[in-house]
Amino acid sequence: MLNYSKGKIYKAWTFNGQAPGPLIVVNEGDTLHFTLKNMDPAMPHSMDFHAVHASPSKDFADVMPNKSGTFTYPANNPGVFMYHCGTKPVLAHIANGMHGMIIVKPKSGYPTxxxxxxxxxxxxxxxxxxxxxxxxxxxxxxxxxxxxxxxxxxxxxxxxxxxxxxxxxxxxxxxxxxxxxxxxxxxxxxxxxxxxxxxxxxxxxxxxxxxxxxxxxxxxxxxxxxxxxxxxxxxxxxxxxxxxxxxxxxxxxxxxxxxxxxxxxxxxxxxxx
CATH class of the missing domain: 2.60.40.420 (Cupredoxins -  blue copper proteins)
Structure with missing residues (x-):
């Protein structure tokens, strides 16, 4: 349950109990080894990282209720990216709270x-x-x-x-x-x-x-x-x-x-x- 305005409660769908989900920070050139444990007893969920090159049908695949899935992909592009649940209907999963940020720090940093x-x-x-x-x-x-x-x-x-x-x-x-x-x-x-x-x-x-x-x-x-x-x-x-x-x-x-x-x-x- 999330208090999103004074006196207003939303039963958010979350990653790790947060909406938005936890911040992820990696370095350019790192390989992500990501495990999604789906604790939802009723529906599948998944992870779409905007920061990676991947095969969506395989690397962003649904994880069934009470199951886990592990995925590996390189993070070769520096930047500030979104991640979100990519399970259909995607709009419902994002709007209900399954979203967050991943930062890929540039290998040579920023000039400033x-x-x-x-x-x-x-x-x-x-x-x-x-x-x-x-x-x-x-x-x-x-x-x-x-x-x-x-x-x-x-x-x-x-x-x-x-x-x-x-x-x-x-x-x-x-x-x-x-x-x-x-x-x-x-x-x-x-x-x-x-x-x-x-x-x-x-x-x-x-x-x-x-x-x-x-x-x-x-x-x-x-x-x-x-x-x-x-x-x-x-x-x-x-x-x-x-x-x-x-x-x-x-x-x-x-x-x-x-x-x-x-x-x-x-x-x-x-x-x-």
């Missing part, structure tokens, strides 16, 4: 690595009426939300909700260059990713260092699209991180980055969109 002071992960997803295929197909999301996942020990893991990253914001120090790994797992909406109060100095579309753009105000993320975005925070205050499709922000797609002189949360109330 030495400039970055802090790193965070953000994932955008949508919530609809519970397990309602008509709403999934023809409706609009009731909520559009952000979550964060742990890149290192001590970082937070949150589920996709409308309130956690406002009440307990991300924190940075005045002068920091901040990197965010961002993924829009959809399943249906495009995201217009924007950080209020700054300019995106460096952007790597889909997290690939070859796709390097500079000086953007907003990054368009299709459903399943990702990016690495970097920006500098020059003054203390509350920086809203939003989808600039403001109907989505109104439905919950807002996180707060609190910037202080010390880089610690000073306990002051945050203000944001």
């Amino acid at each position: 690595d030495k400039e970055v002071d802090r790193e965070f992960v953000l994932i955008q997803n949508e919530w609809y009426k519970y397990n309602d295929m008509d709403d999934f197909q023809n409706g609009v999301p009731s909520y559009v939300v952000f979550s964060t996942k742990a890149l290192k020990a001590g970082d937070r893991n949150t589920n996709g909700d409308t309130f956690t990253l406002k009440e307990k914001p991300l924190v940075a120090k005045v002068g920091d260059k901040v990197r965010i790994y961002i993924e829009n797992v959809g399943p249906n909406e495009v995201s217009s990713f924007h950080v209020v109060g700054t300019v995106l100095d460096d952007v790597y579309i889909d997290g690939n260092p070859n796709n390097h753009l500079k000086g953007l105000q907003t990054v368009m993320l299709p459903a399943s699209g990702g990016a690495v975005v970097e920006f500098t925070v020059t003054r203390p205050g509350s920086y809203s991180i939003v989808s600039h499709q403001f109907n989505q922000a109104q439905k919950g797609a807002v996180a707060i980055l609190k910037v202080t002189e010390t880089g610690e949360d000073d306990g002051a109330e945050t203000n944001g969109h």
Whole structure:
């Protein structure tokens, strides 16, 4: 059961009890050895990694209830990718919560690595009426939300909700260059990713260092699209991180980055969109 808005509960379908699922981080050139243990007694599930070259009919095959399947594939393309259950109907499995992010770190890094002071992960997803295929197909999301996942020990893991990253914001120090790994797992909406109060100095579309753009105000993320975005925070205050499709922000797609002189949360109330 997932509390996705104050007083609102969703009986999510999950990987490892999280929605979005756990962050996976590997290095370019690694081989993934992945085992899916299907603890659902009623239906098959599977795993579709956008980060790999594979035979979908074999490597993303359904795993039957109460069974396990092990799959192996190379991760040769650097970037920020989506993973999700690929069992029919795929829309239902993604919309009910079976999605997440995999980062394949580039072998030679990013050209801006030495400039970055802090790193965070953000994932955008949508919530609809519970397990309602008509709403999934023809409706609009009731909520559009952000979550964060742990890149290192001590970082937070949150589920996709409308309130956690406002009440307990991300924190940075005045002068920091901040990197965010961002993924829009959809399943249906495009995201217009924007950080209020700054300019995106460096952007790597889909997290690939070859796709390097500079000086953007907003990054368009299709459903399943990702990016690495970097920006500098020059003054203390509350920086809203939003989808600039403001109907989505109104439905919950807002996180707060609190910037202080010390880089610690000073306990002051945050203000944001």
